Amino acid sequence: xISLLSIIALGFFLGMRHATDPDHVIAVTTxxxxxRSVRSAAWIGALWGLGHTLTILFVGAGIILAGWVIPVRLGxxxxxxxxxxxxxxxxxxxxxxxxRITESLxxxxxxxxxxxxxxxQGEFFHLHVxxxxxxxxxxxxxxxxxxxxxxxxxxxxxVGIVHGLAGSAAVALLVLTTIQNPWWALxxxxxFGFGTVAGMMLITSAIAVPIAYSGRRFAxxxxxxxxxxxxxxxxxxxxxxxxxxxxxxxxxxxxxxTPR
Numbered sequence: 001x002i003s004l005l006s007i008i009a010l011g012f013f014l015g016m017r018h019a020t021d022p023d024h025v026i027a028v029t030t031x032x033x034x035x036r037s038v039r040s041a042a043w044i045g046a047l048w049g050l051g052h053t054l055t056i057l058f059v060g061a062g063i064i065l066a067g068w069v070i071p072v073r074l075g076x077x078x079x080x081x082x083x084x085x086x087x088x089x090x091x092x093x094x095x096x097x098x099x100r101i102t103e104s105l106x107x108x109x110x111x112x113x114x115x116x117x118x119x120x121q122g123e124f125f126h127l128h129v130x131x132x133x134x135x136x137x138x139x140x141x142x143x144x145x146x147x148x149x150x151x152x153x154x155x156x157x158x159v160g161i162v163h164g165l166a167g168s169a170a171v172a173l174l175v176l177t178t179i180q181n182p183w184w185a186l187x188x189x190x191x192f193g194f195g196t197v198a199g200m201m202l203i204t205s206a207i208a209v210p211i212a213y214s215g216r217r218f219a220x221x222x223x224x225x226x227x228x229x230x231x232x233x234x235x236x237x238x239x240x241x242x243x244x245x246x247x248x249x250x251x252x253x254x255x256x257x258t259p260r
């Protein structure tokens with residue numbers, strides 16, 4: 001029992017540390033750079049962590065239980081996709097495409113929405129259901145997700161899935177070499193995922209605090225941060241793409257890959 005508790009504690013704190021990897025932080029910074037709500041930013045971090053965890057569990061279970069062997073080019077391609085995604089996120093941020101997509105797919109305050117819905121409290125709307133308990137439940141969901149919208153929820157989830165693909169092999173192989181019991185190894189991966197979710201929620205909340213604070217005083221601060229995060233995302237994405245494509249040989253005849 002002590003060994004299992006140690007594995008759980010180690011997995012959780014290593015998951016939190018894993019959330020601080022540079023490519024992870026840059027990606028979520030690009031996403032939350034225009035957020036004005038700490039709560040929305042925290043949910044974005046949670047969705048990123050959920051996507052990351054789903055991929056880690058799926059690929060890790062395949063390696064641990066089914067003995068999957070990931071070919072060199074496939075492993076490099078999964079890591080290369082992170083670089084391309086960072087470049088794409090940065091370009092979208094710099095051109096304002098992300099903002100326009102968000103505004104077009106996120107319901108506006110006071111919008112009447114679909115049939116049989118109406119605004120409440122001037123900030124969100126939900127389907128009209130008779131009964132205090134039903135309206136209270138729907139109102140609570142509106143407060144949690146109303147500011148995000150479907151697109152805002154899918155985007156960090158998809159980015160987390162891509163990041164999970166890039167790191168799942170390394171995490172699973174590391175666990176496999178240190179934890180002999182396969183079910184304990186899967187438990188470690190699950191707790192590792194929870195730690196990643198918690199760590200990313202803290203990171204996105206911390207990023208959103210100065211944005212929300214300064215946004216009320218300095219109107220241009222959010223735009224400046226969005227531009228800076230976009231430039232950083234493009235630059236780091238290009239560096240990763242070059243490193244994996246040419247230094248590690250994905251785009252050459254002699255690829256070499258060590259999961260990390």
